[in-house]
Amino acid sequence: MCTKLPNWGSEYVLHIGDSGYITLQTFIAGEEFYDRNTEKTSTIKFTNVYFKEFIKDNKIEQIIL
Numbered sequence: 709m710c711t712k713l714p715n716w717g718s719e720y721v722l723h724i725g726d727s728g729y730i731t732l733q734t735f736i737a738g739e740e741f742y743d744r745n746t747e748k749t750s751t752i753k754f755t756n757v758y759f760k761e762f763i764k765d766n767k768i769e770q771i772i773l
Contacts, residue, residue, distance in 0.1 A: 709757070710759045711756055711758050711759065712758070713758060716758065720762050722762065728763050729762075729763045730761065730763070731761045732759060733757070733758050735758065737752055737754055737755045739751070740752070
């Protein structure tokens with residue numbers, strides 16, 4: 709399971725039956741990161757997996773034998 713943050717990536721219009729791949733980013737509590745808004749280094753408080761992007765499969769309309 710992963711969390712989709714509202715300010716990461718673009719909006720995705722997903723439909724039942726869509727197939728593809730997702731990219732994830734894992735954060736581990738205690739790691740440090742740079743916050744661009746405050747221009748300071750902060751510490752991650754919770755371990756979590758975050759959804760970054762959905763990459764749709766290219767559908768092949770014609771079957772080639």
